Amino acid sequence: MGVANERSIAWGIAQEASSNGAILAFTYQNEVFKDRIIKLAKSIESKTVLKCDVENQNEIKQTFKKVSSALGELDFIVHAMAFSDKDELKGNYSETTKDNFRKTMLISTFSLTEICKEALNIMSNKGGSIITLTYIGGERTTPNYNVMGVAKAALEASVRYLSVDLGRKNIRINSLSAGPMRTLAGAAISGARHVFRHSENNSPLKKNPSLSEVGKAAIYLISDLSSGVTGENHYVDGGYNIIAVPKENN
Ligand SMILES: NC(=O)c1ccc[n+]([C@@H]2O[C@H](COP(=O)([O-])OP(=O)(O)OC[C@H]3O[C@@H](n4cnc5c(N)ncnc54)[C@H](O)[C@@H]3O)[C@@H](O)[C@H]2O)c1
Structure with missing residues (x-):
């Protein structure tokens, strides 16, 4: 869930999953993405492509029903979706509006909980796994990340609470904290270039x-x-998160 184009993190994961033998279903947010996602899915022989706007609870319910009839039990889910008003991914966090705070949290954070609730019904008893995508801006401040940082902090906390609930059903849930990447969502954050270069250097x-x-x-x-791992945050950031003060003349 969360492929917008061939640069999407969800697509990077889909390609690796497919080359490891996974049979995949894809969801897309709205008609703007439909044709592109169908084409991408086809390139890895996936025929199950469904519209699912995660702001719409009923669409989430229907999506999992349809996935279940198309593919049967699910072994894993990738949640790679986030949204915030671009105008608030710049300037001061203190100026975040109530409406955008609500929308950001609903799409970027609460959708994971709602998806888990629906997915539980169709996940394998043999042991399933769910992952979500996060960023270090949920733990420490990074320029202009603002309300998205607050949403990621809540997302990471959701992973810990969900891991206890889902653990009883032998389902694991973890977050993957990626370093900055050049994607549609990444480009929405003001000054993304500076952050990209700083992390790289x-x-x-x-x-x-x-x-x-x-x-x-x-x-x-x-x-x-990773059968013994749940509730964790796993960094894939070139090790950036362990640095407090970078070396001089780095
Ligand atoms: N790009 C980065 O630097 C970076 C770093 C760490 C984590 N992440 C996270 O990775 C995830 C994927 O983002 P990406 O960078 O691949 O960008 P992307 O723009 O390719 O993907 C974001 C996806 O969210 C979907 N989305 C937004 N609102 C939605 C809604 N209402 N219903 C359904 N889908 C909706 C979009 O359609 C899109 O497919 C996000 O959670 C993002 O915060 C990104």
């Missing part, structure tokens, strides 16, 4: 992650390679 690996690096780490989390 100051991470131990001197790079931001590629789509395929995020995809490969996601395979660990959605498969039984």
Whole structure:
């Protein structure tokens, strides 16, 4: 859930999952994305492509019913969706409006909880896995991330609480914290270029992650390679998160 185009993190994960033998279903937000997603899905032999705007509770319910009749039990879910008004991904956090706060939290955070509720009905008893995408701006401040940082903090807390609920059904849930990537959502944040360069220059690996690096780490989390791991936040950021003060003349 969350492919907008071939640069989307969800697409990076889908490609790795497909090359590891997964049979996939895709959702798209609205008609603007429909044709592109059908084409991408076709390129990895997926025929199940459904509209699901996560602001609409009924659409989420219907989506999981349809996925269940198309594919049967689900082994994993990738939640890679977020939204906030572009005008509030710049300037001061203190100027966030109530309407945008609500919308940002609903789409970027609460949708995970709602999806878990529906997905539980059709996930495998053998042990399933759910992942969501987050960013270090949920733990520490980064320029202009503002209300999205607050939403990511709540998303990461949701993962911890959901892990207890889902654990009883042998389903795991973790977040993957990716370094900055050049995607549609990434470009909505003002000054994204500065953040991109700063992370690249100051991470131990001197790079931001590629789509395929995020995809490969996601395979660990959605498969039984990580069968003993739940409620965690896993960084794929070239190690940027462990740096307090970067070396001089880095
Ligand atoms: N790009 C980055 O630097 C970065 C870093 C860390 C985490 N993330 C997170 O990764 C996830 C995926 O973002 P991306 O960077 O691949 O960008 P993207 O723009 O490719 O994907 C965002 C997706 O969210 C979907 N979406 C927004 N509102 C929706 C709604 N109401 N219903 C259904 N879908 C909706 C969009 O259609 C789109 O497919 C997001 O949670 C984002 O916050 C991004």
